[in-house]
Amino acid sequence: xxxxxxxxxxxxxxxxxxxxxxxxxxxxxxxxxxxxxxxxxxxxxxxxxxxxxxxxxxxxxxxxxxxxxxxxxxxxxxxxxxxxxxxxxxxxxxxxxxxxxxxxxxxxxxxxxxxxxxxxxxxxxxxxxxxxxxxxxxxxxxxxxxxxxxxxxxxxxxxxxxxxxxxxxxxxxxxxxxxxxxxxxxxxxxxxxxxxxxxxxxxxxxxxxxxxxxxxxxxxxxxxxxxxxxxxxxxxxxxxxxxxxxxxxxxxxxxxxxxxxxxxxxxxxxxxxxxxxxxxxxxxxxxxxxxxxxxx
Amino acid sequence: xxxxxxxxxxxxxxxxxxxxxxxxxxxxxxxxxxxxxxxxxxxxxxxxxxxxxxxxxxxxxxxxxxxxxxxxxxxxxxxxxxxxxxxxxxxxxxxxxxxxxxxxxxxxxxxxxxxxxxxxxxxxxxxxxxxxxxxxxxxxxxxxxxxxxxxxxxxxxxxxxxxxxxxxxxxxxxxxxxxxxxxxxxxxxxxxxxxxxxxxxxxxxxxxxxxxxxxxxxxxxxxxxxxxxxxxxxxxxxxxxxxxxxxxxxxxxxxxxxxxxxxxxxxxxxxxxxxxxxxxxxxxxxxxxxxxxxxxxxxxxxxxxxxxxxxxxxxxxxxxxxxxxxxxxxx
Numbered sequence: 001x002x003x004x005x006x007x008x009x010x011x012x013x014x015x016x017x018x019x020x021x022x023x024x025x026x027x028x029x030x031x032x033x034x035x036x037x038x039x040x041x042x043x044x045x046x047x048x049x050x051x052x053x054x055x056x057x058x059x060x061x062x063x064x065x066x067x068x069x070x071x072x073x074x075x076x077x078x079x080x081x082x083x084x085x086x087x088x089x090x091x092x093x094x095x096x097x098x099x100x101x102x103x104x105x106x107x108x109x110x111x112x113x114x115x116x117x118x119x120x121x122x123x124x125x126x127x128x129x130x131x132x133x134x135x136x137x138x139x140x141x142x143x144x145x146x147x148x149x150x151x152x153x154x155x156x157x158x159x160x161x162x163x164x165x166x167x168x169x170x171x172x173x174x175x176x177x178x179x180x181x182x183x184x185x186x187x188x189x190x191x192x193x194x195x196x197x198x199x200x201x202x203x204x205x206x207x208x209x210x211x212x213x214x215x216x217x218x219x220x221x222x223x224x225x226x227x228x229x230x231x232x233x234x235x236x237x238x239x240x241x242x243x244x245x246x247x248x249x250x251x252x253x254x255x256x257x258x259x260x261x262x263x264x265x266x267x268x269x270x271x272x273x274x275x276x277x278x279x280x281x282x283x284x285x286x287x288x289x290x291x292x293x294x295x296x
Numbered sequence: 297x298x299x300x301x302x303x304x305x306x307x308x309x310x311x312x313x314x315x316x317x318x319x320x321x322x323x324x325x326x327x328x329x330x331x332x333x334x335x336x337x338x339x340x341x342x343x344x345x346x347x348x349x350x351x352x353x354x355x356x357x358x359x360x361x362x363x364x365x366x367x368x369x370x371x372x373x374x375x376x377x378x379x380x381x382x383x384x385x386x387x388x389x390x391x392x393x394x395x396x397x398x399x400x401x402x403x404x405x406x407x408x409x410x411x412x413x414x415x416x417x418x419x420x421x422x423x424x425x426x427x428x429x430x431x432x433x434x435x436x437x438x439x440x441x442x443x444x445x446x447x448x449x450x451x452x453x454x455x456x457x458x459x460x461x462x463x464x465x466x467x468x469x470x471x472x473x474x475x476x477x478x479x480x481x482x483x484x485x486x487x488x489x490x491x492x493x494x495x496x497x498x499x500x501x502x503x504x505x506x507x508x509x510x511x512x513x514x515x516x517x518x519x520x521x522x523x524x525x526x527x528x529x530x531x532x533x534x535x536x537x538x539x540x541x542x543x544x545x546x547x548x549x550x551x552x553x554x555x556x557x558x559x560x561x562x563x564x565x566x567x568x569x570x571x572x573x574x575x576x577x578x579x580x581x582x583x584x585x586x587x588x589x590x591x592x593x594x595x596x597x598x599x600x601x602x603x604x605x606x607x608x609x610x611x612x613x614x615x616x617x618x619x620x621x622x623x624x625x626x627x
Contacts, residue, residue, distance in 0.1 A: 073417055073420075074441075075444060076418075097417075098415075098420075098421035098424045098425070118413075120485065121367045121370055121392075121394055123398065124365070126394070139473070176439075176472075177466050179543070179627045181541065181542060189625065191627075204535070208513075215532075222542070277477075285477060287477050287511075
C-alpha cells in the first residue's frame with residue numbers, strides 16, 4: 001500500500017512548514033499533499049510559494065506531490081485562487097469542493113477527490129471517476145463495511161474504482177463553519193483574528209465540563225478530540241484492496257508515525273489494537289476507541 | 297420571493313397552506329431525507345391527500361430526497377425519486393450527485409433543486425450541478441454573509457433560495473460529521489443530527505444535565521432554561537473556561553433582511569423545521585406571509601413589526617434569534 005502525507009490542516013509558521021517538508025522529503029512516503037485546505041486567510045505561503053515548494057519536495061523525495069484545494073469556499077476571491085490552483089498545468093490537485101471538480105473537469109486533468117466530497121455509493125463515485133477522479137479519499141465517517149459494500153456495488157455494476165486512500169492517522173476533520181472557533185475562544189472577531197491559530201500548531205482541545213476530550217478547534221474547522229489510528233487495521237485494509245493510507249500531519253515527531261506505518265508495510269507485525277478515535281472504521285460513533293467498541 | 301415552508305406531517309402541511317405558503321417541502325418516511333425522525337414524514341396516502349390540497353390552492357410541493365445514498369440502500373433512494381416523480385412533485389430536492397444523475401436521466405421533466413446538504417457555496421460548484429444535472433435552483437448553506445450571498449446570486453447559473461428562519465446550522469450543511477462522531481448517526485447518511493434516541497436527561501448533584509450518547513452537552517442551574525442538546529450548542533471547556541464554544545442555543549431569523557434578499561435576486565426564502573409541530577408551522581408561516589406581503593405592498597417602507605418578532609422569538613431556541621453568518625460580525 002502507498003503511504004501518503006495529507007495536507008497540513010493547522011496553521012504553522014512559514015519556517016515550520018519549510019522545516020517540516022524538508023524532514024518529510026526524507027521519509028518513505030509515496031504521495032505528499034500540500035496546500036491550505038481550511039482557511040484562505042492563512043497566507044504564510046502564497047499559491048506560488050506552495051507550487052514552488054511542491055516542486056522542491058518532489059525533487060528531493062521522489063514522491064508524487066499533490067496540491068490540495070480549499071474546502072469551504074465563501075468569497076469570489078477564494079474561488080479565483082482555487083481556479084489558479086486547478087489550472088497550474090503541472091501538479092495534480094486534490095478537490096475538496098465541487099468548484100475544484102468543475103475547474104479540473106474543464107481542464108480535462110486527473111484529480112484526487114478529498115474527504116470533504118460527499119461520496120458514499122458507487123454510482124456517485126462513478127460521476128466523479130468519469131470526470132477524472134483517479135484517487136479517492138472517502139469521507140472520514142465511512143466504515144470498513146460501507147467501503148466494502150461500495151466496492152462490491154462498483155464491481156456489480158462494472159464501475160471502475162479509482163485508487164482508494166483511507167484517512168488512517170490524525171485528528172479527523174469533522175466540520176467546517178463560517179465561524180472561526182479559535183478566534184471565538186480567544187474573544188477575537190474573525191476579521192481581526194491576528195492569525196491567532198498560529199499559536200496552536202495542533203489545534204485547541206475542547207473538552208466537556210467533565211473533562212472528556214471531545215473536539216479539537218482548528219479555526220473554522222472542528223476536528224476529533226483525539227487522533228484516529230488505523231495501523232492495527234492494516235491487514236484488513238490490505239485484504240479489502242485499499243490502495244493508500246493517509247497520515248495527517250502533526251507538529252512534532254511526524255516521522256515516527258510514518259516509520260510505524262512503514263514498518264508494518266514492510267512486513268512488521270501490526271499492533272493488535274491501538275488507542276484512538278477509531279469508531280468510524282468499525283461502524284460506530286467516531287469518538288470511540290476499539291476497547292469501547294468492544295473489539296478488544 | 298417565494299415562501300417555502302416545512303411540513304413533517306399532513307396537519308403541518310395544511311397549516312402551511314392555510315397560512316399562505318407558496319410551496320411546501322416534505323419527505324418520505326425513511327432515511328432518504330434529512331429529517332428522518334420517529335413519527336415524522338409522509339406515507340404515500342398522506343402525501344396524496346396533501347398534494348390534492350396543494351393543487352386545489354395553487355401552491356407547489358417539493359419533495360426532499362436529500363441524504364446521501366448508501367451502497368446497500370441504493371434501491372430505496374431510487375424508489376424515493378421515482379415516487380416523487382410519479383406523484384407529480386413540483387421539484388425534487390436532492391444533494392447526492394448519484395441521485396441527481398439518476399433523477400435527471402430517468403425523470404428529465406422533474407425539476408431538481410440542489411439541497412443545502414449539497415454544500416454548494418459558490419458559482420463554480422453550482423455550474424457543476426447545473427451543467428451535469430440541470431438543476432433549476434439551489435438552496436445556499438447558512439455559511440455565507442449577505443455580501444457573499446449577493447456575489448453567488450449574481451454569478452450563479454441558477455436562482456438561489458436561502459434559509460430565512462429556524463434552527464441554525466453553524467457548520468456548512470453536508471460538511472458536518474459531529475453528530476456521527478458522537479452518536480454514530482449523521483445528517484448525511486441517516487438524516488438526523490444529535491438524534492433523540494441518544495439524548496439522556498438526568499438530575500445530578502451539579503444540576504440538570506443533558507447528555508448525548510453519554511457525552512455531557514450541558515448542565516443547568518435551577519431556573520436556567522434548558523435546551524435540546526444539539527451538539528454544537530452545548531457548553532464546553534476551552535482554555536479552562538466554560539462557554540458555548542461553538543454556538544449558543546439560538547435560531548436564525550432574517551426577517552429584517554427581506555428587502556436586501558429581494559434586491560439581491562433571491563427567489564425563495566425557506567423556513568426550517570419539518571420536525572416542528574403544526575402549531576409552530578402555523579405561527580411562523582403566518583408572520584412570514586404577513587412580512588412578505590407587507591414588503592410587496594410597500595417595499596420602500598418595509599419594517600419588521602414588533603408583533604411578528606415576538607411570535608418568532610417565542611418559538612426560537614432559547615428565545616433568541618440571530619442573523620447568523622449573514623451578519624459578518626457573527627462569524
